[in-house]
Amino acid sequence: MSGEAERAMRTTTYREALREAMSEAMRADDRVFLMGEDVGRYGGCFGVSLGMLEEFGPERIRDTPLSESAFVGAGIGAALGGMRPIVEIMTVNFSLLALDQILNNAATLLHMSGGQLPVPLVIRMTTGAGRQLAAQHSHSLEGWYAHIPGIRVLAPATVEDARYLLAPALADPDPVLVFEHGSLYNASGELAPLTEPVDLDRARVRRPGTDVSLITYGGCLPKVLAAADELAADGLDPEVVDLRSLRPLDEATIDASVARTHRVVVVDEGWRTGSLAAEVCAGIAERCFYDLDAPVERVCSAEVPIPYARQLEEAALPQVRDVAAAARRTVG
């Protein structure tokens, strides 16, 4: 730990930050291991575990067959057996094959065993579009998982969160799902040494402001920050809230922001209908009604399977100009 802490501010990528976090956890705790499709020899479909097989060996970096239900189930069994597994699922689309294990076992066993069987499991998976991977690799289904009681859902959007959210996630006695947006792996950013304990339940104000709250998470955060810059150039003062945790939602941070700005735009790459954005908006309407000075706006993906063609894919996803336009509607 001391070696890490002494290191000064440095620049790294989201992918490397994830790898550092996993390696650190495995060095610190023998019970931690990683398994998933191509995580070993290939170094992970998105290169997150590159080099880890060499350091930790095939016992702890385990390649699995192409059967999400089987290896997530194995992860649950290992967690019940006292291990601290990290299971990587290639994309959220494929996680649907393991949905039975996640919902009917991981999220439920503690409850059904009367508190005897916690499932300390971390499942990492890629989510989101923007890389021309077409409709079977591009959806944003984290909002579905945020519906399920019994699991925690995280969406690290910054290098810092990629680096520091894993340790508390592993320490959590309940299943934690970590959604890594595919467009973020190559993102680089400043990484400061950890100075205070990480609170998984808290959203973060990424940019303070007074005119409109732009509430988002994960892969949309960079777009929303860009939109905020654009709005600031117009003389507006937007606030950007990064939810970080999709379950539980940090209502206190959301409400405080709305109380400051009285206007809200929720940006979510999921489809609008029944989305996480819908949940955030409903909560605001319930709790912050008398603070609202404009109808709440949502910027979500078009309700189509994410297209392959670049122009169509761009058109289907929330873009910087959409966010800026929605924000202007709330103040206009």
Place this chain on the structure above:
Amino acid sequence: MVQETLSGIVPEADVGSLGPDDRFREVLEIDSLDFLSFLETLGDRAGIRIDDEDTPHLTTVSGCADFLVARTT
């Protein structure tokens, strides 16, 4: 008595400025309902019954006065 009765019917009006030969129904904009009240009140005060046939005499203050004098003496 005529003036008092008129004041009671049209409290807003300046009955004092009414000339003895002014046609008060027009000047004071008294409609048929008001005029009926006027006949009723005036008849009560003078102790006589005023019928529809009498109304042609009752268009000016002086006409009313003459009518009352003729009927009550």
Place this chain on the structure above:
Amino acid sequence: MTMAEFTMPSLGADMDEGVLQEWLVRPGDRVRKGEPIAVVETAKSAIEVECFETGTVDRLLVDPGTTVPVGAPLAMISAAEKAAPKRAPGTAGKAGKGTAGEAGRHRPEEAAQKPPEPAPGRQVPGGAVPAPEDGTPGSAGPLVRHLAERSGVDVDTLHGTGPGGRVTRADVERAAAPPPSRQRITPFARRLAGELGVDPASVKGTGKDGGVRAADVRLAAGRPAREAVPRGPVAPAAGAAGPTTMRRAIADLMTRANREIPHYYLSTTVDLAASMAWLREYNRLAPVSERLLPAAMLLKAAARAAREVPELNGFWNEGHFTPGDGVHLGVAVSLRGGGLVAPAIHDADTVPLPELMAGLKDLVHRARSGRLRGSEVADPTLTVTDLGDQGVESVLGVIYPPQVSLVGFGRVVERPCAVDGLLGVRPVVTATLSADHRATDGAVGARFLRVLDRRLQQPEEL
């Protein structure tokens, strides 16, 4: 014991707010349904507003002088106990004896009896608790109850305008209709307005569709002139709304009438010889205080004609005609300070002529002294204007929305007429009809004037 809100009533299609001018009751007072309990000043007149509930005044929520939007609560009335059956307004005068102890003797048909027993199928939709037994079962027929249930209207909160205060189908439909468009204001702006002491109604909105936003409220609050304006009403000069507001209200309504209503006009000259002769004879025998005016007879004849030609008696709303629940004759009364009100004589087709005359006297007197009641201004089903006193021979009037017809009478004049092949001098009146062409065609209007003429030839039957 349940609590009911006494709300600012809509006293006509053109009203969206009113000034509570005076309370006629105090907390703790017993009130009966139909009893005037407050005086409300609208753009047109000061109106006595009747209570919708029988019970005890619990709290007055609004101070005299406050401007209140239609539908906003003014007072809380705690409903009467089981033992005190309620009475419809029409029978309120006879209340107090006879029925209070006769709970066992209930026949659902008897509107005034109100058996203290919930009628089957009269549960308030969505309400887990059945309506209190002191409601008004029996004041609404099965059809009305069914309609009310289907449209989510609580019959007990309705003010019945039918005979004997009966809740009618039209009452339910009126209650189910969407409320008049409200000011658009954001929740935060409304809250802020409260905190800053700004009347939201006075704030000009700059948001979408004129919506009022926080910035508009702050701007209004920052204006020093705003603060200097007293929050109470401008002291009404003669107990009624000032001529300017009334002028504006009339202007708005008549503009709407001429914009929306395709009028057609019919006119006929009616021989009044029979009527006038009958009237003269009647008045000769009647005590002075009970004399009839030709105006009363004309009103009565118009009401009878409206009953026989119901297509002209009612309302045009949202693309269709709703017949009136009885003939409630609006009588245009010009006010001495200028302006006009048209309160209703209820059930003018059925009340006897002497009673109608008394009602007319009372109504005109109260209209001019600013003491009309809410039920009188809210629900005329057609309006009659009689400009005979002003000396004109005929009047082609503008319909009072959402009504569909207006009957005009000119002066009763003597004219040479051909009678039985000879020239005679007869008293005649020009009767006109302005009617809404969306609701009826000329043939219907012609039938109306024909019936009107026939009625005036048989004055003894009026």
